[in-house]
Amino acid sequence: MLDTSEGYTTADGRKIGGVVMEMKNITLRFGGVKAITDISFDIREGEIRAIIGPNGAGKSSMLNVMSGFYVPQEGEVWFHGKPRPPLKPYEVARQGIARTFQNIALFEGMSVLDNVMTGRLTQMKTGLLAQSIWKGRAEKEETENREIAEKVIDFLEIQAIRKTPVSRLPYGLKKRVELARALAAEPKLLLLDEPMAGMNVEEKEDMSRFILDVNDEFGTTIALIEHDMGVVMDLSDRVVVMDYGKKIGDGTPDEVRNNQEVIDAYLGVEHD
Amino acid sequence: MFYREAGDFHTTYTSDSQTFPIKFDRYRYYVILVIAFLVVPFIINDYWANAILLPFLIYAIAAIGLNILTGYCGQVSLGTGGFMAVGAYACYKLMTAFPDVSMFIHVILAGAITAVVGVLFGLPSLRIKGFYLAVATLAAQFFLLWLFNKVPWFYNYSASGQINAPEREVFGILITGASAPAWATYLFCLIFCFASAIVARNLTRGTVGRKWMAIRDMDIAAEIIGVNPLRAKLSAFAVSSFFVGISGALFFSIYLGAVEVGEAFSIQKSFLVLFMVIVGGLGSIFGSFAGAAFLVLLPVALKVLGVDMLGWPTDIVAHFQLVIVGALIIFFLIVEPHGLAQLWRLAKEKLRLWPFPH
Numbered sequence A: 001m002l003d004t005s006e007g008y009t010t011a012d013g014r015k016i017g018g019v020v021m022e023m024k025n026i027t028l029r030f031g032g033v034k035a036i037t038d039i040s041f042d043i044r045e046g047e048i049r050a051i052i053g054p055n056g057a058g059k060s061s062m063l064n065v066m067s068g069f070y071v072p073q074e075g076e077v078w079f080h081g082k083p084r085p086p087l088k089p090y091e092v093a094r095q096g097i098a099r100t101f102q103n104i105a106l107f108e109g110m111s112v113l114d115n116v117m118t119g120r121l122t123q124m125k126t127g128l129l130a131q132s133i134w135k136g137r138a139e140k141e142e143t144e145n146r147e148i149a150e151k152v153i154d155f156l157e158i159q160a161i162r163k164t165p166v167s168r169l170p171y172g173l174k175k176r177v178e179l180a181r182a183l184a185a186e187p188k189l190l191l192l193d194e195p196m197a198g199m200n201v202e203e204k205e206d207m208s209r210f211i212l213d214v215n216d217e218f219g220t221t222i223a224l225i226e227h228d229m230g231v232v233m234d235l236s237d238r239v240v241v242m243d244y245g246k247k248i249g250d251g252t253p254d255e256v257r258n259n260q261e262v263i264d265a266y267l268g269v270e271h272d
Numbered sequence B: 001m002f003y004r005e006a007g008d009f010h011t012t013y014t015s016d017s018q019t020f021p022i023k024f025d026r027y028r029y030y031v032i033l034v035i036a037f038l039v040v041p042f043i044i045n046d047y048w049a050n051a052i053l054l055p056f057l058i059y060a061i062a063a064i065g066l067n068i069l070t071g072y073c074g075q076v077s078l079g080t081g082g083f084m085a086v087g088a089y090a091c092y093k094l095m096t097a098f099p100d101v102s103m104f105i106h107v108i109l110a111g112a113i114t115a116v117v118g119v120l121f122g123l124p125s126l127r128i129k130g131f132y133l134a135v136a137t138l139a140a141q142f143f144l145l146w147l148f149n150k151v152p153w154f155y156n157y158s159a160s161g162q163i164n165a166p167e168r169e170v171f172g173i174l175i176t177g178a179s180a181p182a183w184a185t186y187l188f189c190l191i192f193c194f195a196s197a198i199v200a201r202n203l204t205r206g207t208v209g210r211k212w213m214a215i216r217d218m219d220i221a222a223e224i225i226g227v228n229p230l231r232a233k234l235s236a237f238a239v240s241s242f243f244v245g246i247s248g249a250l251f252f253s254i255y256l257g258a259v260e261v262g263e264a265f266s267i268q269k270s271f272l273v274l275f276m277v278i279v280g281g282l283g284s285i286f287g288s289f290a291g292a293a294f295l296v297l298l299p300v301a302l303k304v305l306g307v308d309m310l311g312w313p314t315d316i317v318a319h320f321q322l323v324i325v326g327a328l329i330i331f332f333l334i335v336e337p338h339g340l341a342q343l344w345r346l347a348k349e350k351l352r353l354w355p356f357p358h
């Protein structure tokens, strides 16, 4: 198995650094339902980490634990070398973690640009009074943050729709706008819950390219959930495999692909 | 053809995020301002001031306030009448306690006091939503009216239980009381209306406006991207009530002069302002003006048309008005929740492409 204790170099020659986030013996229950049972793994700086598993395996729940939205009954989340105390939901974004949702969670009544700008909200500090005057501090802050938002918009190639209300966009573009909103926050760690679900082949290729580019250009650490095995094998450096809330595999795509337990539980089903 | 944005390029983000990015709109806005500030005061008379212009300006401020809360932040309120009453009584107490302080200060302070009261009554919004919040604000409406009726301190122990605006001057010109000239009362209200619109526009185009809209569109996602729902909702209640309070203060001191709280600020007032917001357009400052203009002009127009020209009985015309408003509310709620403002936008979009729509 790949030794990751000191960081490692990926197959395509990228240097992966120290541990950014470490999940230690996480158990999460919803009433009587055990969504996650005693799972541990780490995420290292600069890597693309995939979480795969059949429906209901607990992947989304895991992502919610990672972001701090769910507090596990047992276990600890270590972030930047320290155990992280429980957070209020609105504090999640302030720790440098941004995410997208399995079912798109955009602000439908707002334009694409405004949606992307909401990704900057935690960075914008001007008070109500200065905002009501606008000229001066509020305008300056707006322009500075707009520049960052526009960079993301250019990067994801959605310039043409920046003034369009989100409710008028097709599904694939909405997914992209949601990624833009997450990126606008300039996160250290980006969590993507099935970024390619429901897309056609072409849209999937675009999205894969964007994810690789984000990782490459900004050095963003990414954890993503994905069903499409082809995509996972292409994109990710290391993969966690979950089934019925338990971890049944962890390693490089090749290792995972050849792991018998994984084949039985997950891949086997698909390749019957 | 008549309306175009071709050749109108923005080279900075600042110019792109201004209020009227299209030149044509900007010029029309300047023309309206010039007319409102420099022409109307010279041609205004008592009828125009009292029947149309003062109620329009004052209701527009209230509609802007309610639109911030309901249209931008998604929190329904049926307490507008009660909050206008807070503004009115705050203004009355300030006017009588500090006769030498400027009316500008009194009206702004009345808005600030209403903001505080609004925040208090906004606290339940952290726990309850939609229909239940509407009921809670309805309770605020009845409680506030009851309070102003029952506690004599609020009406300075006057025998009638009414409040009467004493005569006050601004820059040596009388603006309250029966003998105040129409142009002065108009200008005083216009200044507040103009300032309210600018402030509301500035707030809604920036950070706090996005927080409000995020809460409105999807509160859980808003929280996850870092919006503190408590602060966002309470700031909407504060800003909204501030404007509604200013509007109540003007309604009492400048427009009516004497107020019996159960009459002037009843639940009907809450609904009237809510209808203005719905007809004008939820989530639009321009819509607040359009809605206020429509509902102020409708009875006047119906009276001129029905009673004066066609000779119908007054009560038939009054009922007719209710039917029209009811039908329009249903139409806008079902077909066009963004109201007149959206119809106007669509018309502009068509005009922009006219005469070659493809």
Ligand SMILES: Nc1ncnc2c1ncn2[C@@H]1O[C@H](COP(=O)(O)OP(=O)(O)OP(=O)(O)O)[C@@H](O)[C@H]1O
Pocket: A030, A033, A034, A035, A053, A054, A055, A056, A057, A058, A059, A060, A061, A062, A102
């Ligand atoms: N908020 C919740 N309350 C109760 N049970 C929940 C909740 N969220 C998830 N669960 C349960 O936890 C288990 C794991 O759900 P989760 O959404 O994490 O799975 P998943 O791997 O993301 O599945 P999918 O591939 O369908 O998205 C499921 O049995 C689900 O019913």
Ligand SMILES: [Mg+2]
Pocket: A059, A060, A061, A102
């Ligand atoms: Mg899921």
